[in-house]
Amino acid sequence: MNVQHVKAKIFARESSRIDLGEAIPVFHQWIQKNSGEELLIDVADYRHVPGGPGVMLIGHDAHWSLDSARNRLGLVYNRRTAMEGSTGEKLRQAVGAALEACRRLEQEPPFRGKLVFDGGECEIAINDRLLAPNTEETYRALKSDFEWLFDALWGPGAYTMEHAGEARELFQVVGKARTPVAAAELALAP
Amino acid sequence: MKASNSQWKDRLVGRMPPQLEAEVDVFEHEVALKKQGKIDDRVFGETRLRRGAYGQRYDNGQRHDGVATRKLQYPSGAATKGAHTLWDAPGMQRIKIPFGGLNAAQLEVMAELAEEYSDGIAHVTTRQDFQLHFIHIEDTPTVMRRFAAVGITTREACGNSVRNVTACPIAGVCRDEVFDVTPYAKATAYFLLGHPDCQQFGRKFKTAFSGCRDQACALVRMHDLGAVAATRQENGRTRRGFELYVGGGLGTVPYQSKMMYEFLPEAELLPVAQAIARVFARLGEKKNRNTARIKFLVNKLGIDEFRRLVEEERAILPQDPRWTDYLKEIPHADEQPLKPASLLRINGLQPVGFDDWSKTNVYRQRQAGYAVVTVALPLGDVTAGQLRTLADLARKYVKDTIRTTVEQNIVLRWVSEADLPELYKELKQAGLATPGAGTIVDITACPGTDTCKLGISSSRGLAGELRTRLAERSLEMDEAVRGLRIKVSGCFNSCGQHHVADLGFYGVSRNKGGYAVPHFQVVLGGQWTENGGAYGLAIGAVPSRRVPEAVDRITSRYLAERQTGESFQAFIKRIGKAECRKMVDDLGNVPSHSEDATLYRDWADAREFTTGDMGVGECAGEIVSPTDFQLAACEREAFEAQLQLEAGETMKAARVAYESMQHAAEALLKLRLNYAPDSPDGVAAMFREHFHDTQVFFDPFAGGKFAQYYFQAHERNGQARSSESVHRLIEEAQLFIEAAHSCYGRLAGQPYLAAAI
Ligand code: SF4
Numbered sequence: 030m031n032v033q034h035v036k037a038k039i040f041a042r043e044s045s046r047i048d049l050g051e052a053i054p055v056f057h058q059w060i061q062k063n064s065g066e067e068l069l070i071d072v073a074d075y076r077h078v079p080g081g082p083g084v085m086l087i088g089h090d091a092h093w094s095l096d097s098a099r100n101r102l103g104l105v106y107n108r109r110t111a112m113e114g115s116t117g118e119k120l121r122q123a124v125g126a127a128l129e130a131c132r133r134l135e136q137e138p139p140f141r142g143k144l145v146f147d148g149g150e151c152e153i154a155i156n157d158r159l160l161a162p163n164t165e166e167t168y169r170a171l172k173s174d175f176e177w178l179f180d181a182l183w184g185p186g187a188y189t190m191e192h193a194g195e196a197r198e199l200f201q202v203v204g205k206a207r208t209p210v211a212a213a214e215l216a217l218a219p
Numbered sequence: 220m221k222a223s224n225s226q227w228k229d230r231l232v233g234r235m236p237p238q239l240e241a242e243v244d245v246f247e248h249e250v251a252l253k254k255q256g257k258i259d260d261r262v263f264g265e266t267r268l269r270r271g272a273y274g275q276r277y278d279n280g281q282r283h284d285g286v287a288t289r290k291l292q293y294p295s296g297a298a299t300k301g302a303h304t305l306w307d308a309p310g311m312q313r314i315k316i317p318f319g320g321l322n323a324a325q326l327e328v329m330a331e332l333a334e335e336y337s338d339g340i341a342h343v344t345t346r347q348d349f350q351l352h353f354i355h356i357e358d359t360p361t362v363m364r365r366f367a368a369v370g371i372t373t374r375e376a377c378g379n380s381v382r383n384v385t386a387c388p389i390a391g392v393c394r395d396e397v398f399d400v401t402p403y404a405k406a407t408a409y410f411l412l413g414h415p416d417c418q419q420f421g422r423k424f425k426t427a428f429s430g431c432r433d434q435a436c437a438l439v440r441m442h443d444l445g446a447v448a449a450t451r452q453e454n455g456r457t458r459r460g461f462e463l464y465v466g467g468g469l470g471t472v473p474y475q476s477k478m479m480y481e482f483l484p485e486a487e488l489l490p491v492a493q494a495i496a497r498v499f500a501r502l503g504e505k506k507n508r509n510t511a512r513i514k515f516l517v518n519k520l521g522i523d524e525f526r527r528l529v530e531e532e533r534a535i536l537p538q539d540p541r542w543t544d545y546l547k548e549i550p551h552a553d554e555q556p557l558k559p560a561s562l563l564r565i566n567g568l569q570p571v572g573f574d575d576w577s578k579t580n581v582y583r584q585r586q587a588g589y590a591v592v593t594v595a596l597p598l599g600d601v602t603a604g605q606l607r608t609l610a611d612l613a614r615k616y617v618k619d620t621i622r623t624t625v626e627q628n629i630v631l632r633w634v635s636e637a638d639l640p641e642l643y644k645e646l647k648q649a650g651l652a653t654p655g656a657g658t659i660v661d662i663t664a665c666p667g668t669d670t671c672k673l674g675i676s677s678s679r680g681l682a683g684e685l686r687t688r689l690a691e692r693s694l695e696m697d698e699a700v701r702g703l704r705i706k707v708s709g710c711f712n713s714c715g716q717h718h719v720a721d722l723g724f725y726g727v728s729r730n731k732g733g734y735a736v737p738h739f740q741v742v743l744g745g746q747w748t749e750n751g752g753a754y755g756l757a758i759g760a761v762p763s764r765r766v767p768e769a770v771d772r773i774t775s776r777y778l779a780e781r782q783t784g785e786s787f788q789a790f791i792k793r794i795g796k797a798e799c800r801k802m803v804d805d806l807g808n809v810p811s812h813s814e815d816a817t818l819y820r821d822w823a824d825a826r827e828f829t830t831g832d833m834g835v836g837e838c839a840g841e842i843v844s845p846t847d848f849q850l851a852a853c854e855r856e857a858f859e860a861q862l863q864l865e866a867g868e869t870m871k872a873a874r875v876a877y878e879s880m881q882h883a884a885e886a887l888l889k890l891r892l893n894y895a896p897d898s899p900d901g902v903a904a905m906f907r908e909h910f911h912d913t914q915v916f917f918d919p920f921a922g923g924k925f926a927q928y929y930f931q932a933h934e935r936n937g938q939a940r941s942s943e944s945v946h947r948l949i950e951e952a953q954l955f956i957e958a959a960h961s962c963y964g965r966l967a968g969q970p971y972l973a974a975a976i
Pocket of ligand 1: 665666667668671672673674675678708709710711712713714715
């Protein structure tokens, strides 16, 4: 199975209290300070959409967003362009990039002390219905890749994982660590 | 670009209508050829547009990031998909939805494509279309195939073609309509789609249908071709037909359409539309885009001559069975409800928020026991998940269909009334039960600087801000204010339809001490009812950040001083535009950048406003240049002309409007050459030589259009004009002065002039 376009969401702790509007200047600064590894294009403001993507950083290879889908705030990394490598590596790249963005956001002045990401839960989707329809069959085919990822993230046996979402939705898997951990403490190189 | 693109083609073979399948195959080849550099930019650009694949902001590969203008280094480098449009730059895909009608399966595909190719958001436009943003050109053939598999085409969604045919979203269930226009709108849309007679237009062509004359639902009067349902009694039988209008349009200078037929029998609708298309294709302007809409042709020929030419063409059209075939189906075309009619239990305990929501978002249908529910979409945006919920609700409550509206909302029709509370609960759970549909909080906005290449100010940023502020107090608002309409465009092109709003705004920019300041022109007194029956006029520009204050002042004054039953339009007319201007005049005083830079940023954008190419001298922020003063004086003159027109002084108004343009031209000549001739002829000639022929005055997108306004006004100066023509002249004068402001801004960026300023 050629898995591409991995989307990863790391949730913010419920105690996080932020003004989403503060993400607009923060993302603009990321564009200004961009070292050139990623092509960052613009910032899109969807704060007006209930349960929507909030504020997005639009890139060529990926979009990032401080999103509130299903009314849960979190950081989403959404890979747009295809990548080389094994399925496990692509999952790892997306989650690594999401965690990196979480760490960076937590350190941004408007969010410091107010926004904390939970490293104990991770929602991963494959944003391509043809490559990965949301079926049990896909889950069976990819289960070991997800286990490889979650082993690296939390340690073997230190988590639960489940196949989520209805048939029309993107294929998605939710992993949960058995013990609480902050996103900042997780080490998973992108 | 999606890794699965190549597989979709095989997957969908035979699942698309053959014609659509063949068209997408051809387009895919063209994309491949363009990638190999085998198609000319201009040709591919128009081909792409005719497939609804539009450019997006920054697709020229440059963006000002708040510090400097930087190059966006796309992987395919300088490869292009049209003039100045880089191959890898994200683009917008427009999806034509005739009369706004969609079924549940189509909503689900819209959701999938928004999620997989765009940014998870689908956007409803002011023409009942959908738009998806940030799409790669190489993904577009797959997107088109997946739409085609559920019967949707993107063909002719953009470009010089017949655009989406719009119609009242409540056609068929409306209490006021003469008859249901849906089948006629549908027949017209598919008859003109790809029709050989519609392929040689110089510009786009917009068509709308309305079931009645008095309401606003379809805004027929601002369309190239508009049809209003009408009937006639003949030999004891009721005959159906249309009041037919032609030559309306918003754009930079709005035109009210002209009535072409008081009653056109239904059987003549399609042949006459075809004949109009032929006349437009044959005689419409082709070289100058700025005068190529049919409104200019109708205006030039006069409606009587235009009608004569159309009738001449109609007489020689070869008979086409499609002209009338669809009429046989009309008696069976009525939409059917899913559930039996029922009544809302008024004594029942309703969910929290239901009563407020139902006051504004529920409309009782002509058919007793049924209602139309408006799902108010903030700024027309809806998520993929919400689209799936809407598909579920359409299947559960209303037999599968929804319609989009020109107010960027979605309606569910044929809801059995007893189901309203349950439906409300389900909508609420999905974040789709925002109250206030059709009120002051339900603001319409074009994409503006968010994604549109032509945007000047952030229309969506402003609309979002106004929405938040007004929503907080909307329930306590007086009905008179609550019922007002606000519409916002990011520039003079009017996609947000600001001309027909009570309070309309369009984006402009002003310079202050060498810095650009985002502004909006305030347009008051437009008429939403009677199908967009009257257009407003600009009363002055206000910095973007101060527009909420302007709205407060204007609405408070209306509330305090309106006479019993007085509409907003009547109020504005009574107090006069001079008084209106006084309400906002002081808001235009912008502090220098060093004193307070707040106004130098737009809504929802942290960057300094379009300072991209401007070189700002050390102390430029403290100085007001003579050009600033001169251009401000020209604005006052244009305003003065409006007042003269209101007072019935048509000739005086024309003269003052012309002089405002001449003085703006003089200001630029003095700025650049330190000299301006004394005579009007001399100014016009010198302006032509130094600003027009050199293209210094050219707008990056509108080219020399605004200069032409001045030259035409110069040629006709002193000649008699109708009041409609003077109204237009004043609009043109305002646009010319806006263009002078922009030109001044560009020149101020040139170091040798910056020093002088
Ligand atoms: S009005 Fe201007 S900014 Fe808005 S969509 Fe149209 S062209 Fe773009």
